[in-house]
Amino acid sequence: MRKDFDLEHPIIEIKHLRKVFGTKEVLKDVNLIFPKGSTTVILGLSGSGKSTIIKHIVGLMKPTSGDIFVNGVNVATCSEKELRDVRKDIGFLFQDGAMFDSMNIFENVAFPLREHRKDLSEDEIEAKVMKMLNMTGLDAERVSKLFPNELSGGMRKRAGLARAIIMEPKIILYDEPTSGLDPITSDLITQLILDLQEKLEVTSVLITHDMKESFKSANYLAFLFEGKVIEWADNEAFKTTSNPYVQQLLAGSGDGPIQFND
Numbered sequence: 001m002r003k004d005f006d007l008e009h010p011i012i013e014i015k016h017l018r019k020v021f022g023t024k025e026v027l028k029d030v031n032l033i034f035p036k037g038s039t040t041v042i043l044g045l046s047g048s049g050k051s052t053i054i055k056h057i058v059g060l061m062k063p064t065s066g067d068i069f070v071n072g073v074n075v076a077t078c079s080e081k082e083l084r085d086v087r088k089d090i091g092f093l094f095q096d097g098a099m100f101d102s103m104n105i106f107e108n109v110a111f112p113l114r115e116h117r118k119d120l121s122e123d124e125i126e127a128k129v130m131k132m133l134n135m136t137g138l139d140a141e142r143v144s145k146l147f148p149n150e151l152s153g154g155m156r157k158r159a160g161l162a163r164a165i166i167m168e169p170k171i172i173l174y175d176e177p178t179s180g181l182d183p184i185t186s187d188l189i190t191q192l193i194l195d196l197q198e199k200l201e202v203t204s205v206l207i208t209h210d211m212k213e214s215f216k217s218a219n220y221l222a223f224l225f226e227g228k229v230i231e232w233a234d235n236e237a238f239k240t241t242s243n244p245y246v247q248q249l250l251a252g253s254g255d256g257p258i259q260f261n262d
Contacts, residue, residue, distance in 0.1 A: 005035035005219065011171065011203050012057060017066035019052055026052055028227030030066070034171075034220075039197055039204040041214045043249065044224035045258070050207040053224070054173045057205065058090050059083045071170070088116060091164030091202075095176040099148035099156060106144035109133060109163045116167065132162040135199070136192060154185035158192070165196065172196070174206040178213050190216050211250065215239070223249060225258070 012034035019027040026049040034040050044050045055061045056068050059075045068075045070086050078086070099108050109129045113120055120128075133140035136158040148156055157177060164172055177193065178186035190213045197204055208214055214221065221238040223231040223246050231238065231246045238246065248256030 005038045007033065007035055009036070010034050011036040011071060012205070013067075013069045014053070014056075015067045015069075017053070017056060017068060018064045019049070019056070019061065020064045025227060027063075030224070030227070030229055032222055032229055032232065034203055034205060036203055037197070037201055038219040039193070039206065039217050040220045040222065041206045041208060041218040042222050042224060043208070043211075043214065046209075048224050049227065050224055051175055054092075054175060054205055054207055057171075058087060058092055058173060088167055089170040091167065091169040091172040093157070093160050093164045093172065093174045093177055095179055099160060101148055104145055104147050105133070105151070105159050108148070108159065109144075109166055112163060112167050128166060129162075132166050133159070135165070135196075136162045137188070138162070154181055154189065157181070157189055161192065161196075165200065165202075168200065169202065171203045171205070174204065174208075176208055177206060178208065178210045186210060186213055187216075189213075193217050211252075 010033035014030055014032040017027050017030040018025070030053060032053075042050050042053060052061065056063055057070060057075070063076050066076065071089060073082055073086050075083060075086055100111070103111070106129055109132060110125050113125050113128060130140040130144065133143060138155065138158050143151070143155065143159065148159070151159060174193065178189050181189065193204060193206070194217055196202060206214070206217065215235060218235050220232065220234055222229050225245055231241060231243045233241060239250070241247070244257050248258050
């Protein structure tokens with residue numbers, strides 16, 4: 001994997017992010033950088049706040065305190081207009097694909113273009129939709145006419161990814177991209193993420209529990225534990241860290257400093 005990422009000028013930088021829901025402090029003091037053109041995987045136990053982090057990046061949540069800079073814009077404090085402009089550069093693949101059930105796949109993928117690119121003709125929209133469906137490994141001619149409930153889980157993920165990249169974003173956020181998929185389909189999705197990173201030169205942020213696929217796709221990995229990032233390292237350094245919490249995570253063991261209370 002490439003090692004020449006610019007760590008001094010990351011495309012996303014999170015500083016002292018804190019998020020409280022009622023009396024529960026989910027994120028306590030999160031500090032993270034995401035170098036331009038890299039793939040970063042955020043790992044953590046269930047309910048640790050991984051998805052909360054990426055929802056802050058795209059501005060779906062506002063922090064209790066702290067800053068989130070995306071392309072130099074602080075999405076924690078920016079105006080709605082600035083936030084809309086930032087979001088045009090971000091693609092978001094939700095865990096379940098988040099397809100509109102009443103629309104066929106063509107209309108689902110075309111939706112962002114119809115919302116944000118009023119300058120495009122119908123022919124131009126059709127060309128872009130078919131290109132993105134084919135880019136994600138789907139048979140565009142056949143799949144575009146189908147509805148979400150007619151697709152397999154893996155095909156829905158691919159269609160959701162086609163919609164996420166239709167605006168040609170600089171950043172793609174993936175929420176559990178291989179969740180619920182068999183090992184072969186999971187590997188195909190991981191390879192697709194790598195291909196898109198190379199072809200589109202995007203910065204990718206993944207939330208996942210899939211350790212095997214994580215190491216295939218990641219340039220950097222971060223481990224979120226008890227509201228803080230307790231380890232951030234490149235792929236090889238993360239595998240060999242002496243951090244006992246990460247070692248327990250990698251071993252998938254119940255024995256170690258991470259304790260589970262009933």
